[in-house]
Amino acid sequence: MNFRTPAVRLGLLPAGIALALAPSFASAQEAAAGTTDLDRISVTGSRIRGANMETQQPILTMTRESLEKQGFSSVADVLNNLTSAGSPAISRSDSLSSGENVGGYYVDLRNLGAQRTLVLMNGKRLGATTAGYQDLGQIPMSAIERIEVLKDGASSIYGSDAIAGVVNVITRKNFDGGEVNVYFGQYDQGDGENQQYSMTLGATGERGSMTLSAEYSKQDPVWAKDRWFSRDGGKGPNSTPAGDWSNVGQNSTWCDPRVWGDCKPRPQDQPQPEWYTLNAGGNPNNPADYHLLTPAEYANSNEQMSVLTGTERKSLYVNGTYDFTDTISLNADVLYNERNTDQQIAGYPYQSLSWGLPLSGESAFNPLPAAANRQSVEFRRRLWEVPRTTESQLKTLRFAPTVSGYFEFAGKTFDWDVGALWNRNESIKSNHGDMSLIAAEQALGPSFIGADGIARCGTADDPILGDCRPWNPLLPYGVDGQGSLANQELQDFLFPVYTTRGVTKTTSFTANLAGSIVTLPAGDLGFAVGVEHRKEEGSYVPDAFSQSGMSTGLGQKPTRGEYDLNEVYLELNVPILADMAFAKELTLNVASRYSDYSNFGGTTNSKFGLTWRPMDELLVRGTYAEGFRAPTIADLYGGLSSSFERYIDPCGITAPGSVAGSAACINGGAPANYTQLGQGGNVCGSLPCQSGDQFISGANPNLSPETSKSTTFGLVWSPRWVQGLDVSLDWYRYEISDMIIDDSVDRILRDCYVLGNTDRCSSVTRAADGHISAITYGTANLGKMETEGYDLGIKYRLPELAIGQFNIDWQTSYLSKYDEQNQNSAGDNIMMGLVGQDALFRVRSNLNVNWALGDFSVNYTARYYSGLNEDCISIGCTDPDRYAYGEAAPLRKTGANTFHDLQVSYKAPWDATIAVGANNVFDHKGPLMYSQQNSSFAYYGGFDIGRFLYMKYTQRF
Template sequence: MNFRTPAVRLGLLPAGIALALSPTFASAQEAAAGTTDLDRISVTGSRIRGANMETQQPILTMTRESLEKQGFSNVADVLNNLTSAGSPAISRSDSLSSGENVGGYYVDIRNLGAQRTLVLMNGKRLGATTAGYQDLSQIPMAAVERIEILKDGASSIYGSDAIAGVVNVITRKNFDGGEASVRVGQYGNGDGDEQQYSMLLGASSERGSLTLAAEYSKQDPVWAKDRWYSRDGGRGPNSVAGDGSPITQNGSWCNPLQVNCSDSKTAVWKTLNQGGNPNNPNDYHVLTEDEYVNSNEQMSLLTGVERKSLYINGTYDFTDRISLNTDVLYNERNTFQQIAGYPYQSGASNINTPMSADSVFNPTNVNGVGGQEIQFRRRLWEVPRTTDSQLKTLRFAPTVSGYFEVADKTFDWDVGALWNRNESIKTQRGDMSLIGSEQALGASFINAAGVAQCGTAANPIALGDCRPWNPLLPYGVAGQGSLADPDLQDLLFPTFTTRGVTKTTSFTANLSGSIVTLPAGDLGFAVGVEHRNEEGSYVPDAFAQSGKSTGLGQKPTQGEYDLNEVYLELNVPILADMAFAKELTLNVASRYSDYSNFGGTTNSKFGLTWRPMDELLVRGTYAEGFRAPTISDLYGGLSSSFERYTDPCAVGVSGSVAGNAACLAGGAPANYVQLGQGNVPCSTTPCQSGDQFVSGANPNLSPETSKSKTVGLVWSPRWVQGLDISLDWYRYEISDMIIEDSVDRILRDCYVLGNAGRCGSVTRAADGHISAITYGTANLGKMETEGYDLGIKYRLPELAIGQFSIDWQTSYLSKYDEANQNSAGDSIMIGKVGQDALFRVRSNLGVNWAMGDFGVNYTARYYSGLNEPCIEIGCTDPDRIAYGETAPLRKTGSNTFHDLQVSWKAPWDATIAVGANNVFDHKGPLMYSQQNSSFAYYGGFDIGRFLYMKYTQRF
């Protein structure tokens, strides 16, 4: 057996380990490449062009053939279903997410974060946002030839961001002919319609080729009201997305003539009786939980996506030894998301727009005599908050390459450039202008025509400039001041436009070859230089920047940096064709990077390949890595958000220190109960704030650093033809991680640990709740993770009933620890395996059958169970103690989703395929912690059975 050819053979599998991991399965998604002529072909993870480099590191290759057998229509979905992939960053289920990165598709290898997985297209970086996210939706599926995934650190080869691994998408070229494809599908619920059309055309000659790929795809949104786990809203008055909010679309107010409305414990909120007179204070009743709004009725569960792509590849041979390869890509992506109308609270610190005592709609203003200013709450149900996100990508990547010979040695060289420009435009509507609402809630009167008008009879304001608003008029009830009035909506709801641009410019030069022939083989080398410039800006609408709206406040992000890099890689054969040493090879690489913003850093990597016999290979690597701070990390403007946190000064929460000196000095009474949205006591924690908290960037950040180790075995037993078994162990340690200095960390340092210097950014209202807090980013994080990858691939001998092949890939996460502090102030590493969507085991089993023109592909995707913190709801381990503190858990079971595709190759050179993802319509468990989702369900799970049909015509 030729041991060198399979691209992914990862280790000898003891039978005991196989039995221990028997619930986990692998799929063709992580199939290794077959036999390939690798003469002077680059392999991801090395700059040395050679026939054996792909065996030295854990690399997965997904071919065009394996991609077409899957039920996924874009690169991101394919990658996120790898067992080694972590939870999707900003998934389509994160409806409440906001900012520049929303709408993109990202991949996260090893759960180390999408920003720590480097994405390449034909060996060159993909354009990124100012926060360093690389959007895979830029790459049309029709243009993909194969995808190579290096599951190991590679900063010594590629520089920053290659901490967890590298994804290299190789596009199609030298194509001759034509191919057209159409794919349509929808969920079994009758929604989420998908359509995709693509065309591939190519022509080639003796000296060059031209390949063109065009693609259009559209996926309709899915609504929360149409799924079992989200249609009924939340679990109480303080859940996050379907929040059963006391801020209803029917409006409510607190009568200051009867109670103290500023005291959350005594305030009484009333809403209008059905058919009642909104101007009669006696026509209101106390708001009950039965009248709380289910905001999920207006929420999108999955965002809608539309993409248009055009990719062109051209090659030309100037001579037999000098060639030009050029990539041009244009992509336009539009995403749509909707969340419920804003929960307007007139007394919130960021709003502060009470209804004027002289408003004609004020219930205390009887017969225009004048009343008292009142506070009110109203969900702006008539105008849901919508965001249209458009991203335009233009990419040009020319490379001139060639080779020459000196003293019977062949040397390969290339000189290349990259210009990548991403332009984003976000259009948002649904947040109210506070300037407009202050006017609309101010003094008003009934004019001679019987129409409500702003101002006074003596000093009126023209209707074109202002219209009175009655927030106490329920949704769907007609009347003056109704928010359903289009003219009033035009005055109160502006359209916000946010623009962003990122540019990547790089120039590279590389040389590789063989220096000298040693007894065990050629000593290979690669050396190269790179200059790169990163530039980016993200500028929110001027109105949004002013803070004069109900939207989250944002400030512009703008900056740039450049860097120069040089690297050297050596591949040293030590032994060959000896007893117990058919091959022993050392690979060494080092890269020096000089950044204009923080200085220089050197990162190295060492790899060892040992083949004691022809059918067994042992390999290991040790790699240093780094991630440079992004433009957003360094130069990002201030932004605000409604954070979820646990207040240690509140009674009844885990780790409570209610009533201690620091809490009392900070303004939290001894009997304080944490308040959430609407200043209603939280029933569970962490609980979402009803006030906006402010966060920002840090220009003094230093790079993150990492160390990674892998050890792998690859076994291809000669007595079982077609069987490859592999096992890899990995370990990562990341230090100086750039993280937000979280609300929980600040509160713990201030109130639990007694660090008075950390209290200055915390502001509490008179009732004790935190009304404002400011925090930023810092190099405070640390992470350690460890695990195993198991792979079994077996192609059975061809039988009378057809050809069978099996792919079984499993990832086992044995450790995932993050740095934190316990209540005593001790620095500890907290284990998170099984929580926060960190599955202990992910496994895919793929079985493929082919006979003649027919084929069937079956895949089972397995996820082990998860845990989540809990206080009241379904706690399976309420008395659990972790790290010296009470930490009750709720445990959920494992889940398996099954996919099936049936295909037929028609005589007219076409392929017809029908299939279903989640063919048995399996439903995952409720996850109240809303992991990777804005709903009580894990954002990476299937949300129903998805049926599709695909037709491909070649000509």
């Protein structure tokens, strides 16, 4: 909204500029002389309303028109392409993510994590999962009027989670008429089809209005086998079967107990058991028809995995307003969203030694010669016939009414509002492809061939009745026969469907009062005061079988908990100087919020902001803010869960700063010449390496909140002598303490083996060959992080020419510091510099150029990412003198990348708009990143994965 004085335009950039450009920033601009209309506005980051008030912190505003100029179909895709945003750790490109957060669209400002960015809808919180993730995808694009992004801490105004900033999605209301939108796009490989259909209807009357928006969207998956960075495995230095492909393949292998006994891995200085696989066309019951497994026969699990998960959404949004009187109004929102997500990874790599379930000596399919004391056979087989799939459904129902008004007292105007919020998320997750260990014990146990030639479970004298079907795991994938895993009845017996149900509920009540107390020489002393009561409840409960741990899946116990809080805040806006030489405006803003939580107690967080306008065209602004993030329900009350972690074992001889052969390692069970082992018992080709055993993690009910301090300082310059030019430069700095993090495997191993903290060793268990077979850890307030950088924005609206109107928007973010606390080999706490590593780009820059002539317009965007470094152990290292993880470990450099987007649109005379475009129009391919940054594959999760072509049609009536 614009509000002006004769000499200076204050507030947000005009809608005319935002219509053609990407995200705008709060700026000072010169206005046409003689404009005197003033509106009372509310800006994200402040509760004080009033004309002539400009925010002290940098805000980006994206109007509906600017969103339509881009080729993205979701709010999160738009926000994640801001230069100040990173790719969240949980995203569509992270196929190995599990749990209730999968399928959601999240935003990560300043690379501080999605849980440290607060998301609002019309100024009120979005509902979150038990882990604190707020899904932006539940808001239909068709319902959005604008998005305001506050890039500064705001806990003094909004409470918990507003550490990195605030995203406020403001929806349409007072809409009159109708609008239909159709969007269709796909990658030029013919996959990843994205379709979206929406309708918005509205009517306004003398005392009220009603707006309704319905939307349906569907995004098809993209498979790993269809992309260059994932089709060949791409997880190790070679991207070949000799690299990180698994020796647990779809063609089963077995170990001969007559030669190797129990077939367990031996100490690494001794010969290891040999594993045999069936010859092509061979008889699985004949030991002579097998040969030693070779690396050329390893399995590429990526052939069954998706790069992007498929998602389907249905949304309905309704907004109603009603004026009870000229000074009292009702505004109410109702949102219903249903999200369905399909996810697939490769069939489980079953290793009988891990579960103690070999092929019985009494099985009809045992390849050893029949004898009264025939031995059981240990085997390995990836269950290729049954990929592991996850179907997730999330239903959201949200109701947010607010009664607001204003009154006058003693010549002053006061605004007030009383509101409530009810938000309920219900999730159902169904998993298929994890094998029941109870069923497997029967299927691999004794079996016999009956008189009718059919294999049955049990023995001829004591058959097992019911659904049991014997399994021959030595039959390779694609080979039919008795006991083949291709048999549907056998699949039904071995692979039940596991169901997890979750519910989160947010209930809040708020009351706010704002106005001015007195008139000072420089203007009105504004204030806002308010109270809030909020309750968070959540549960995430796996079914009884999943909780029992009697399957090959990742075991998990229930998460259940709740907490409530009461908050009160005060904000003051104090004008100090006005209309003086070198002080056209000098204003101080102060805010403080006290929060009292039922679980950890109270916390007070304050903020100070200063605005100085030495001359009409120059604005100087700065803030200092305290913030916090309360521990989530999952942090506090989460049940134990298991996972396959990536880590570096300091007792391995290839580890950076290796302590192999030390007393701590020897006493812990690691041989002096131990080399770290990963999946399938393979020697790790690169580090960190994924465990082949499940590790156990859990919650911590004694957690404290994270705390933060943030500082910003900036300039906004709108020179009179260059009409239409706005330049902004902002510096920021964040410090976060007591970060809530998982007490990582790497930290435990370093404490135990490097620093000599023997208490930490009790959670580590090693097998006979030295590899870590089990480890248990939980969440803790352990982390500390510091980051700082700069945002530069240049916007120029050229004078209108005969050849058309040109608009230029160039936004750049420079990350000068990003340090995380860790420990070096001496046990000292050190801050590790990570700029240029771990998906932390030093420079991100977006250049947008828009041209419009009559009913035609062309929009071009270039998205630039500077190069990254990644840790390397055995891959080609280009910077051997750099340090990583506090130790001498070389880094591998990758080059910079630029992706180009293009859209052409036409406004048809029948009140329609037609647009066609391409994201990544030149089909640029980013580099392989073996450290799998924000992805399950050797590719950064925020990069484009191909050229995406699309068309959009909008019909208004």
